[in-house]
Amino acid sequence: MYSLAVQNLNVWYGGQQALKNITVDFPERRISAIIGPSGCGKSTLLKSLNRLLELNESVRVEGRVLLDGEDIYAPGVDVVEVRSRIGLLAQKPFPLPMSIFDNVAYGLRLQGRNKREIAEIVEAQLQAVGLWDEVKDRLKAPATGLSGGQQQRLCLARTLAVRPEILLCDESTASLDPISARGIEELLAALRTHYTVIMVTHDIEQARRLADFVIFMWLGELIEQAPAGDFFDAPAAELTQAYLARRIG
């Protein structure tokens, strides 16, 4: 179920090519980590997976992204449906300018769920990300008053509340303090068996801790993709070896 595959994907920003002929198959119900130095196209690849890339008007996309075998870039595809099936946890936590409760409830209201259902899911979701005890007495308070780590957990709860099939994480711990980052990492690890998680990270150690499958990118090209064990123990490509040894990057 819910598999995601990229075939011959090319992306240009204006005249500049950002992704060059990427083909990759993301294993389902596993954590895939996309690693590589800044500007190598990791975030571009991630954002092409839920078509958020096209908010930027100068972007041109060629190739296919298959969600359960269907190309999400095909004409006639409902982009709203695609995005509600593929959730995104952004790099910086961005709580919507509304209450803690409404942040999680927003997506549920769009789905037309009734009040009781929404209240249940919000509580369950906040429990799941370990935020419930911290916020249960101030659900009506603005979400912007939470700390960075709490905000990111809230964003995760918000994203998961709409029950996506796939979760994209764009360096989601990069802007957090080490303890909060650890918290998010543990949550992602716990999601492993339920979701297909695709995360971008520039932290090799994080990829080593979390990933089941690793994709290494360099200047818009996919250099190597392999199960985490093989990738870290016996990288095939010379560039990968150099990157893991921190000789480049």
Added chain:
Amino acid sequence: MTRDESLTLLTKPHATTTFNNLPRRRLLDAAGSALMQLLQWLIMLLLAVVAATLLVRALPIIQQVGVFELLRSESWHPMAGQFGLAPFIAGSVAVTTVAMAMCVIPAILCGVYMAEYTSTRTRTWLKPLIDLLVGIPSVVYGLWGILFVIPLIRNQIGPAVDSTLGWMSPFFRQTNPSGYGVLAAGFVLALMSFPLIVAVTEEVMRSVPQQMRESLLALGATRWETTKCIVRHAALPGVLAAVVLGFSRAFGETLAVMMVVGNVPRAPTSIFDGAYPLPALIANNYSEMMSVPLYDSALMMAALFLLVVVLSFNVLARLVINRLTNRGGTL
């Protein structure tokens, strides 16, 4: 410089004390803030001086007749010493209400459209165009009103509205065949406020972080749902400010209104009636009939009233906006 030398430079303690321009920089810093603070107080002072002047000059008639009587009385007979401002206040309220009713919602939608829906390419020519409309002198709008709006109202809109809605309410009866009146003035004012509200709304919407758009879209919101959420939760205070700006412009506009409103000192009962808003009253009569006792004082009273209304409207809006902002955008 060799590498060793550069390293010694780095490790030399208190390197900054070797620059002896610090006193001068401190002085400039202090002088800069003092100057800007002074200017800020000067602006406050300007407002106070304007208000005080008007008050002092209006005092004779206030003492003789009383504020409430002046604002309530409907008889305007300067020669007989009667200076009732009610017809003019009614005129101002009528034209501003008609203008706001016509332009606020379309202008907000237009601003939102420009910010959220148009492509960058369209925006690059549309935005300067809107800004240009804001800057057109009001006399041009007035002339255009005379040449285009008034014949339209006289020949088409007037008869059409009168025959369809006229029998339902006196409000829509074509009482005045000339075309000059509340509707014409409201129309011209709506045109003048429209680009202002559009420009500010667009500006406010663009200042909402792109990440909010991304977050909402990523949750599976449609474009319309995203836009609605941004307006309601992030841009509402700014949109309100835009409307207040538009209102202030319409309420205080003098020349364009004067040219098309008919200048009849009577409270209008139909949108086709002629009216005589406060700014037009002041501009038309000041320095003309100054030999009439208390006339000048009455006009000052009118000006003071204008100032107070616009000021309190702005203060009120500011309070609402602060409340909105503190509550994270929700009412």
